[in-house]
Amino acid sequence: MKYEKWSWGYWCLKQYVRFIDWIIHKKTILTGEENIPQNKPILFAPNHQNALSDPMAILLHTRFQPVWLARADIFKKGIITLLLRFLKIMPVYRLRDGKEQLAKNDKTFSDSIKVLENNFALALFPEAAHSAKRQMLSHKKAVPRIVFMAEEKAKENLDIHIVPVGIYYSSYWKFNRTVIVNFGEPIRVNHFLDEYQTNSNAATMALRDSIYTSIDKLTINIKSKTFYTDFELIRELYGKHFLKRKGEEYSEINLFRSDRELTHKLDAMETDRPEEVNTVIREAKAYNQLLKKYKLRSWLLENQKNNFVKIAGNKVLLILGLPVFLFGFVFNAIPFFATDIPVRKKIKDRAFWSTFFLSSGIILFPIVYLLQLWAVSGFIPGIWLKLLVLACMPFSGKIAFRWYVVWLKTWGRGRLFNLKLFNKKGYNNLLTAQNQLFEKLDKLISSQTLNSEL
Structure with a gap:
């Protein structure tokens, strides 16, 4: 199969799946589309949190028919392999697949170069696994290795642009959810080629870190391992109040950006003010238990007018x-x-x-x-x-x-x-718990902002 060729069958299937995707989602928001280069070989590098939904977020909302590189163990004999190849998915063999299988990567890399030479798009998840959390996993070296090998085989004439992509879901699985796809500024592989010639390992690590940093700016990435669940709870309870406190109007994209700022501050507070973080987490859990007791959501208390x-x-x-x-x-x-x-x-x-x-x-x-x-x-x-x-x-x-x-x-x-x-007593207890939590978070975040500026 010639992956670099435009496929009408793929295009027709894409339109059908795009309709299904529209039915499933409440809204799809795209930002940074102007960052996708024209007439250049592209490799999309998105974060990976939600299995098949992640590649759909890119291929259904761009003009490309991106060729995805996926682990080889999903390629089974028969109809599955035929279907994967029709969907423009190529196998990448790892050491765990058997040392003797690694030689098969030569064809994958050769096909990848053809895709890039024809200004088509490759796509690969730098994490090489999904997390099912608003938390990016450490990046592997696959993306740098592939682009450097492609440039090397093409005698550095490709000028590959890596487009970092941040994908955010209001819910990972609920029907009628919102998805936000942020395309970041492209990373030019050419900027790393001189270092690659003198120290290939250092260049590989530098490009890997550059991709991670770029994607980190485009998605919500709660870095805390200890308090991930707690910070996610605080984001859900306090996020809209934090946005309103900043004086910004509510919209999905504004809330996403505000939540990203909020979780970044929470991560910083874990290091700077651990005792106060533990206290506010206990109050958030207590408030959440009251909400569950009365079968209410926090936003109801914040929107009681009329x-x-x-x-x-x-x-x-x-x-x-x-x-x-x-x-x-x-x-x-x-x-x-x-x-x-x-x-x-x-x-x-x-x-x-x-x-x-x-x-x-x-x-x-x-x-x-x-x-x-x-x-x-x-x-x-x-x-x-x-x-x-x-x-x-x-x-x-x-x-x-x-x-x-x-x-x-x-x-x-x-x-x-x-x-x-x-039940005025129950109502007042609930309102008091919310006010105390929000006031404490307001003070903590204000002081955290001041400390950051100092």
Whole structure:
């Protein structure tokens, strides 16, 4: 197979998967697209936290048909290998695959050079594994080795540009999530070639570190090993308040950038002020336990203005949207729960959950849609009306889920309203816990900012 050739079959599949991806996500935000070079050989180097969703975030939202390099052990004989090659995925053999297998990398590197020579794009995860956390793993040497070898074999005439990519998910597996894809300024391999000629190992390490630093600026990377879970909890509880305290308007991209700043400060405080960090973590856990006790979310306490009016307005919206919800639920419940329940029970690594949901959207949902249309076709007159019903099934599923989200928010507001009305002690305890936590974090972060400036 000639990986460097444009594939119409790949293009058609890409458009179909792009539609499925749109159904799954609430919003996809791209930044830094101007950093992707034109008419240059490119290697995309993204962080890796969410299995198949990560390559989808790049290949579905760029003009390229990127050729991915993946570990060789996923290439099984038969249809799987044929499918992987159709998807422009090439095997890279590691020492663990057997020393005798390493020679096969010569063909992979040769094909990689052809891709780059034709100004197509390669893609490779520098971490060589996914973390399933907002925490970047240490980088391996694969990316520098491949680009240096490609330049060496091409007599340093390629001018490869490595494009660092930071991928962020509002949730790693929930339906209707937001994904943010940040393309960073390209790293030119040419800038490291002189050092590579005199000290190849030093150049490899320098390029590896440069890639890590570039990606680190583009994603949320909680570096703490001890307090990762605690800092993630603080981000969820305090993040929107921190954004508001900075005087910035709420948007997904603003919240992402604010959360990145917040987690960076928390990491710094672990080193500078460990005792105070331990104290604020205990208060965050206590506040979170109160929220669980009353089955509430922190944002409800922060957005109480006109709560009763919002409840009434949402109820009207829910009533008006009920017929659409019922249509969407009826025609999407079977494939949704047939995927959701087994995946949650059987798949231990949550990073793969979104992969199964995407695969289900590509394969299972269309099959079930056709079977359901066949089952009710006797009640639907005319071929065009039948096709209209079929076309409405995926859209109604997306709308039905949003209806369900509005229902959850309305129910949450109702619980808070009842708590405030009938359990003032519990409400005051909850509000006091939030205020104390936020005030302590405000002071800690303000002093941390001052210390950084000094």
